[in-house]
Amino acid sequence: xxxxxxxxxxxxxxxxxxxxxxxxxxxxxxxxAVDSLSFTVARGEMVGYIGPNGAGKSTTIKMLTGILTPSGxxxxxxxVDPSRERxxxxxxxxxxxxxxxxxxxxxPLIDSYRLMHRMYRIPAARYRENLERLxxxxxxxxxxDVPVRQLSLGQRMRGxxxxxxxxxxxxxxxxxxTIGLDVVSRTRVRxxxxxxxxxxxxxxxxxxxxxxxxxxxxxxxxxxxxGRLVYDGALAGLHEAGESERTLVVDLERELPxxxxxxxxxxxxVEGPRQWLAFPASASAAELVAKVAARYxxxxxxxxxxxxxxxxxxxxxxxxxxxxPPQERAxxxxx
Amino acid sequence: MFVEGVRAYGLIAGMWVRSGMTYRxxxxxxxxxxxxxxxxxxxxxxxxxxxxDSLGGWSLPEIALLYxxxxxxxxxxxxxLGSLDVLGGRMRDGSFDVLLVxxxxxxxxxxADRFALRRLGRVTQGVVVLGWALAAVDVDWSAVKVLxxxxxVVSGAAIFSAVFVAGAAFQVFAQDAAEVQNAFTYxxxxxxxxxxxxxxxxLVRGVTFMLPLAFVNWVPAAYVLERPYPIGLPGWAAFASxxxxxxxxxxxxxxxxxGLRSYRSTGS
Numbered sequence: 001x002x003x004x005x006x007x008x009x010x011x012x013x014x015x016x017x018x019x020x021x022x023x024x025x026x027x028x029x030x031x032x033a034v035d036s037l038s039f040t041v042a043r044g045e046m047v048g049y050i051g052p053n054g055a056g057k058s059t060t061i062k063m064l065t066g067i068l069t070p071s072g073x074x075x076x077x078x079x080v081d082p083s084r085e086r087x088x089x090x091x092x093x094x095x096x097x098x099x100x101x102x103x104x105x106x107x108p109l110i111d112s113y114r115l116m117h118r119m120y121r122i123p124a125a126r127y128r129e130n131l132e133r134l135x136x137x138x139x140x141x142x143x144x145d146v147p148v149r150q151l152s153l154g155q156r157m158r159g160x161x162x163x164x165x166x167x168x169x170x171x172x173x174x175x176x177x178t179i180g181l182d183v184v185s186r187t188r189v190r191x192x193x194x195x196x197x198x199x200x201x202x203x204x205x206x207x208x209x210x211x212x213x214x215x216x217x218x219x220x221x222x223x224x225x226x227g228r229l230v231y232d233g234a235l236a237g238l239h240e241a242g243e244s245e246r247t248l249v250v251d252l253e254r255e256l257p258x259x260x261x262x263x264x265x266x267x268x269x270v271e272g273p274r275q276w277l278a279f280p281a282s283a284s285a286a287e288l289v290a291k292v293a294a295r296y297x298x299x300x301x302x303x304x305x306x307x308x309x310x311x312x313x314x315x316x317x318x319x320x321x322x323x324x325p326p327q328e329r330a331x332x333x334x335x
Numbered sequence: 336m337f338v339e340g341v342r343a344y345g346l347i348a349g350m351w352v353r354s355g356m357t358y359r360x361x362x363x364x365x366x367x368x369x370x371x372x373x374x375x376x377x378x379x380x381x382x383x384x385x386x387x388d389s390l391g392g393w394s395l396p397e398i399a400l401l402y403x404x405x406x407x408x409x410x411x412x413x414x415x416l417g418s419l420d421v422l423g424g425r426m427r428d429g430s431f432d433v434l435l436v437x438x439x440x441x442x443x444x445x446x447a448d449r450f451a452l453r454r455l456g457r458v459t460q461g462v463v464v465l466g467w468a469l470a471a472v473d474v475d476w477s478a479v480k481v482l483x484x485x486x487x488v489v490s491g492a493a494i495f496s497a498v499f500v501a502g503a504a505f506q507v508f509a510q511d512a513a514e515v516q517n518a519f520t521y522x523x524x525x526x527x528x529x530x531x532x533x534x535x536x537x538l539v540r541g542v543t544f545m546l547p548l549a550f551v552n553w554v555p556a557a558y559v560l561e562r563p564y565p566i567g568l569p570g571w572a573a574f575a576s577x578x579x580x581x582x583x584x585x586x587x588x589x590x591x592x593x594g595l596r597s598y599r600s601t602g603s
Binding site: 062065066067068069071083086087088090091093095097100102104105106107111115118119120147 | 343346347350353354357358428429430432433435436437438439440596599600
């Protein structure tokens, strides 16, 4: 067991929200944005943190970075209580807020990095080395002298990630790092994060709406809903918990009536010679393929993994994935 | 902590100055514009002084001394912390959170926000009026009196700064305290029917500063000019400005800490 780098034990965050109930009349509501949350993240782990809007993801990140003080419970990052020792912890963490840049809009990209250099008191040699490495890995070479306002969204995101890593943080929090990016930029960001985690053992915690991020990056997923941890484990297990199904797509030699598949597999769609069979994600595809191939003339086949968003929605039940509840908006609860 | 704050302030203010320079034409226009406005202010003051010989028994140079002391102090505070009023906006759009993950005191970071050299105009104006007043007043200068002037200017700047910081702390509460905010939006509405940049803001500031203002100029100026103190204060009151400044700063610091703690526990 590697040492626990992030530790949460029964952490709570309660917001008081005033709701208008009439003219000049208001009622106080207590909103539990985070409710007795407990988990640990080991040094060097890469964890996906997902859940519907308003589930408490950003509130958790804000407590981990020391922006918000928990209402209860115990929270430690690198052995430090983030809200008490915010400034000391700042040297050891990197944060990327996907939807707002920390770069200086009107100045060349390099100026923002120079500010980080001085504000974080990064030794000159290490700064130069890190800048060089990040510039290369994130393909920022030609962009350092360009004012940030002229960068594309993807370029700016890469610029932001570099800015968060110049001081060699031990943990990197990413809040929606791929939001709004095109496919190429997204791939580049993911490749970079994978290398960062593999080569420098940086602990990474990321929230995302794009579940391909998780599929491609994280061996561990935590799902939060209504402020509670509802799943913590491997991605594969999430499929099981959500009773998700994979799909076997077969191309037959000719049009045939729906395949009589061995239960629980069943045909869900037929289109000419192509048929779609749904089967539990936990079951073996090989077995099913063998059985079908023994009885039907197969030309080609492929297996499709389930859409995790649907898996989470199913796991959370009918209320899961619902839009942000109104009281959370009124209280400007971070989502 | 203080040194750390000053250092962070310098770094960030430098970034804003350079940001401002990137639009060269705009920067040049702002500089010229501010010089013109400052110049016009002088003309206004001169016109006023040319029409009146004395106000409430105070001669022109004496009034200029009052004006110069407070304008210089206010100018310094405005230069250093004048943009604290963008704090509310930063909290609403969430960019305030970014400041909280930096290894620097938040107040220094917020204070340096949108730092602009154009605010030097106010200070210049104050210094010029003060300089003229000091040369023109008919005073028997002693070492104590000479020393008192810079001390009062610095103390005054600290008092005004404290009010700015207290205002910023209040903005944090006002974020959530809807009643209080309403009192200001509706109550302030009448005030804001006038051009706020010209009148409303200065009036509000004027009212807010009324109490500490006595120590920014009235009392020390009365000592220098050997006039009776307002509201019968004791003789040593003229030298109390630094003490008042320290007190104001301590209160403002406390208010700021409380505000920040409340932000971090409510997240709003």
